[in-house]
Amino acid sequence: xxxxxxxxxxxxxxxxxxxxxxxxxxxxxxxxxxxxxxxxxxxxxxxxxxxxxxxxxxxxxxxxxxxxxxxxxxxxxxxxxxxxxxxxxxxxxxxxxxxxxxxxxxxxxxxxxxxxxxxxxxxxxxxxxxxxxxxxxxxxxxxxxxxxxxxxxxxxxxxxxxxxxxxxxxxxxxxxxxxxxxxxxx
Amino acid sequence: xxxxxxxxxxxxxxxxxxxxxxxxxxxxxxxxxxxxxxxxxxxxxxxxxxxxxxxxxxxxxxxxxxxxxxxxxxxxxxxxxxxxxxxxxxxxxxxxxxxxxxxxxxxxxxxxxxxxxxxxxxxxxxxxxxxxxxxxxxxxxxxxxxxxxxxxxxxxxxxxxxxxxxxxxxxxxxxxxxxxxxxxxx
Numbered sequence: 590x591x592x593x594x595x596x597x598x599x600x601x602x603x604x605x606x607x608x609x610x611x612x613x614x615x616x617x618x619x620x621x622x623x624x625x626x627x628x629x630x631x632x633x634x635x636x637x638x639x640x641x642x643x644x645x646x647x648x649x650x651x652x653x654x655x656x657x658x659x660x661x662x663x664x665x666x667x668x669x670x671x672x673x674x675x676x677x678x679x680x681x682x683x684x685x686x687x688x689x690x691x692x693x694x695x696x697x698x699x700x701x702x703x704x705x706x707x708x709x710x711x712x713x714x715x716x717x718x719x720x721x722x723x724x725x726x727x728x729x730x731x732x733x734x735x736x737x738x739x740x741x742x743x744x745x746x747x748x749x750x751x752x753x754x755x756x757x758x759x760x761x762x763x764x765x766x767x768x769x770x771x772x773x774x775x
Numbered sequence: 776x777x778x779x780x781x782x783x784x785x786x787x788x789x790x791x792x793x794x795x796x797x798x799x800x801x802x803x804x805x806x807x808x809x810x811x812x813x814x815x816x817x818x819x820x821x822x823x824x825x826x827x828x829x830x831x832x833x834x835x836x837x838x839x840x841x842x843x844x845x846x847x848x849x850x851x852x853x854x855x856x857x858x859x860x861x862x863x864x865x866x867x868x869x870x871x872x873x874x875x876x877x878x879x880x881x882x883x884x885x886x887x888x889x890x891x892x893x894x895x896x897x898x899x900x901x902x903x904x905x906x907x908x909x910x911x912x913x914x915x916x917x918x919x920x921x922x923x924x925x926x927x928x929x930x931x932x933x934x935x936x937x938x939x940x941x942x943x944x945x946x947x948x949x950x951x952x953x954x955x956x957x958x959x960x961x
Contacts, residue, residue: 591917591918591919592874592885592890592915592916592917592918593915593916593918593921594876594913594914594915594916595913595914595915595916595924595925595926596913596914597818597819597910597911597912597913597914598819598911598914599813599815599816599819599820599821599911600813600819600821600889600891600911600914600926601791601811601812601813601821602791602793602845602889602926602928602931602933603789603790603791603928603933603935603944604789604790604791604812604813605787605788605789605790607788623812623813624812624813624814625787625812626787626790626809626810626811626812626822626824627785627786627787627790627809627810627824628785628810628822628824628899628901628904628906629785629824629901629902629903629904629906630785630826630902630903630904631902631903632783632901632902633783633784633785633786634785634901634902634904635785635786635787636812636814636822636906638812638813638814638815640816657787659788662948665948665949665954666949666954666955666957666958667955667958668954668955669949669951669952669953669954669955669958670955670956670958671955672951672952672955673952673955673956674955683960684958688778690780699778703786703788704778705786710901711899711901713814713897713899713908715814715815715818715820715896715897715908716815716816716817716818716820717815717816717817718814718815718816718820720814720815720822720906720908722899722901722906724783725783725784725785725786726783727780727781727782727783728780728781728782728783728784728786729778729779729780729781730778730779730780730781731777731778732777732778732779733777735779738781739781739938740781740786740788740938741938742788742789742937742938742942745788747788747789747937748948749789749935749944749945750951751928751933751944752925752926752927752928753950753951753952754947754948754949754950754951755947755948755949755950755951755954756928756944756945756946756947756948757945757946757948758789758935758937758942758944758945759935759942759943759944759945759946760942760943760945761940761941761942762848762851762934762940762941762942762943763851763852763855763940763941764939764940764941765855765858765936765939765940765941766855766858766859766939767855768851768852768854768855768941769852769853769854769855769856769857769858769859769860770856770859771852772852772853772855772856772870774869
């Protein structure tokens with residue numbers, strides 16, 4: 590395998606597509622993001638990186654809370670719309686139906702099968718972007734998307750993001766914490 | 776859609792499978808992780824959450840640098856092995872062939888189509904896990920995995936992680952920054 594260098598870039602292979610929810614000036618707003626992951630097991634935390642200029646960032650700063658909503662592939666048009674248009678230019682509060690959970694300051698998108706409700710724990714100023722770390726205070730999920738009480742990607746149809754394209758999740762390759770048992774030392 | 780609450784959990788829909796590379800006590804070590812994403816555009820940064828007890832965490836602290844290596848589905852057994860076994864119990868330096876890039880303190884796994892070489896920028900103590908934020912100093916990639924000079928998931932075959940299972944990436948659903956133009960206001 591011949592390697593070449595591509596220079597420093599903000600690269601990641603595959604990412605989740607999420608809608609970051611925040612109230613801005615008292616109104617629900619959702620923006621599309623992919624730079625999100627889990628940050629901690631105990632207490633449970635997630636993080637998401639947002640450009641400092643984003644309207645949603647103002648809402649997170651204002652309410653010290655945010656939500657990560659997992660859209661289904663069936664809502665890919667609405668989801669992408671929330672990434673194309675800023676809440677500063679257009680009221681996006683009606684793109685999804687908002688409901689409120691434990692915190693009363695964070696809108697959750699009803700049409701999204703899973704909603705992660707977070708209290709701001711920490712923020713890292715990285716340059717163009719701020720990495721917001723939130724403690725998960727509650728997970729809301731559609732009953733229809735659960736298998737044995739847990740969110741199931743086969744029912745959620747989450748949107749995988751990579752190279753400016755939305756993908757479906759593919760077929761299972763192997764079970765984690767199991768496939769490695771087949772490894773034989775070189 | 777009937778919603779129910781599942782309690783606070785470290786949930787994310789889909790995640791990338793990466794191998795976190797670090798030298799520990801002068802020896803290359805790789806551990807499997809999925810809690811990773813991009814943290815910043817300019818300068819380019821990525822982040823990864825590791826349990827504090829992890830052997831790899833010692834190496835990151837020691838060298839103030841780490842790598843995120845993107846394995847192909849063809850290396851799923853080796854990849855899972857690096858998540859099953861700790862470097863404190865077994866020498867994992869031979870699971871992949873290591874090479875070194877700009878920083879001389881960070882091992883990169885040759886068999887992985889993309890290698891992200893990082894200098895530690897910040898760390899967030901979240902509880903059980905530390906979120907390591909690294910500035911990308913170089914991206915190394917297999918020539919064979921590029922299309923128009925950019926890493927291409929169709930050639931990389933990255934491993935999508937969700938609910939303790941490794942998945943293939945599926946079919947493209949829509950183009951981002953484009954599909955949303957079909958949205959009509961409610």
